[in-house]
Amino acid sequence: xxxxxxxxxxxxxxxxxxxxxxxxxxxxxxxxxxxxxxxxxxxxxxxxxxxxxxxxxxxxxxxxxxxxxxxxxxxxxxxxxxxxxxxxxxxxxxxxxxxxxxxxxxxxxxxxxxxxxxxxxxxxxxxxxxxxxxxxxxxxxxxxxxxxxxxxxxxxxxxxxxxxxxxxxxxxxxxxxxxxxxxxxxxxxxxxxxxxxxxxxxxxxxxxxxxxxxxxxxxxxxxxxxxxxxxxxxxxxxxxxxxxxxxxxxxxxxxxxxxxxxxxxxxxxxxxxxxxxxxxxxxxxxxxxxxxxxxxxxxxxxxxxxxxx
Ligand SMILES: [Zn+2]
Numbered sequence: 001x002x003x004x005x006x007x008x009x010x011x012x013x014x015x016x017x018x019x020x021x022x023x024x025x026x027x028x029x030x031x032x033x034x035x036x037x038x039x040x041x042x043x044x045x046x047x048x049x050x051x052x053x054x055x056x057x058x059x060x061x062x063x064x065x066x067x068x069x070x071x072x073x074x075x076x077x078x079x080x081x082x083x084x085x086x087x088x089x090x091x092x093x094x095x096x097x098x099x100x101x102x103x104x105x106x107x108x109x110x111x112x113x114x115x116x117x118x119x120x121x122x123x124x125x126x127x128x129x130x131x132x133x134x135x136x137x138x139x140x141x142x143x144x145x146x147x148x149x150x151x152x153x154x155x156x157x158x159x160x161x162x163x164x165x166x167x168x169x170x171x172x173x174x175x176x177x178x179x180x181x182x183x184x185x186x187x188x189x190x191x192x193x194x195x196x197x198x199x200x201x202x203x204x205x206x207x208x209x210x211x212x213x214x215x216x217x218x219x220x221x222x223x224x225x226x227x228x229x230x231x232x233x234x235x236x237x238x239x240x241x242x243x244x245x246x247x248x249x250x251x252x253x254x255x256x257x258x259x260x261x262x263x264x265x266x267x268x269x270x271x272x273x274x275x276x277x278x279x280x281x282x283x284x285x286x287x288x289x290x291x292x293x294x295x296x297x298x299x300x301x302x303x304x305x306x307x308x309x
Contacts, residue, residue: 010036010137010248012159013127015149017214019207021175022167023228024142025268030239030278031140032262033254037246038136041264041271043126044096044143047089049265054184058264058271068133068263075129084122091119101147102210109154120155138246142267146210153218161246162218164211166307167228169204169300170288176200177292186272197292201299208303235278255279
């Protein structure tokens with residue numbers, strides 16, 4: 001599906017940041033229903049997932065055989081050379097897939113690291129290649145890593161918009177407690193063991209604190225905070241707010257989404273469902289066991305105080 005046709009003032013990328021299980025796949029997919037936006041999913045995984053022989057794209061193809069991504073890689077190589085995706089993988093390992101990404105990014109910016117600049121330049125070239133192939137103006141990247149958003153927004157303060165997606169810690173605890181059996185075609189690439197309430201709560205707090213540090217370093221006009229529960233309670237209102245943020249027309253969004261027309265290779269397994277419907281609903285996670293609620297509430301108290309819930 002060829003998209004686009006909008007004014008050239010739209011940002012080149014909208015970066016969703018926040019903790020995992022924040023609903024970025026469903027919200028990214030809804031954003032991708034707009035003709036001027038392309039939902040690319042968790043792009044930080046692209047170099048690694050291209051090497052995975054069992055990785056499926058939401059269009060139904062194996063990722064390594066998906067025509068869309070093959071064309072994107074061709075465009076990227078034409079612009080940045082044949083080693084572009086290998087270099088992107090190396091730099092992504094260095095900046096995106098490591099411990100303490102946030103402090104590493106701060107140090108890289110302070111020292112004017114040439115590798116951080118190259119990491120940003122290659123990612124911006126990737127957005128450009130995706131926009132060329134899809135015809136959209138703005139790429140929606142749901143990588144969620146605040147350090148990555150900091151590096152890219154520093155390199156391109158005009159073209160990057162950032163949306164901090166926050167979902168209540170109890171939802172994250174409930175989601176990460178579940179175990180899953182490997183099923184690549186259903187979007188579960190490996191067996192997953194459940195995480196404890198304490199582990200999830202600590203990780204939730206740390207990631208959201210990094211998002212707050214990112215907000216403090218980002219111009220207000222290019223940063224928005226979105227509460228998942230409020231968005232899902234009234235999706236049309238949520239989509240209109242994003243349209244206003246990006247300067248695009250809100251009427252073109254749809255809440256009935258054909259995910260097979262998108263090319264999402266990483267993120268929640270709902271990407272493999274074919275069709276998604278974004279109906280207004282109220283989130284209820286009070287079914288969590290009492291001890292998980294107590295541990296989660298205690299460990300996330302600082303964040304909940306900040307967000308006033
Ligand atoms: Zn595909």
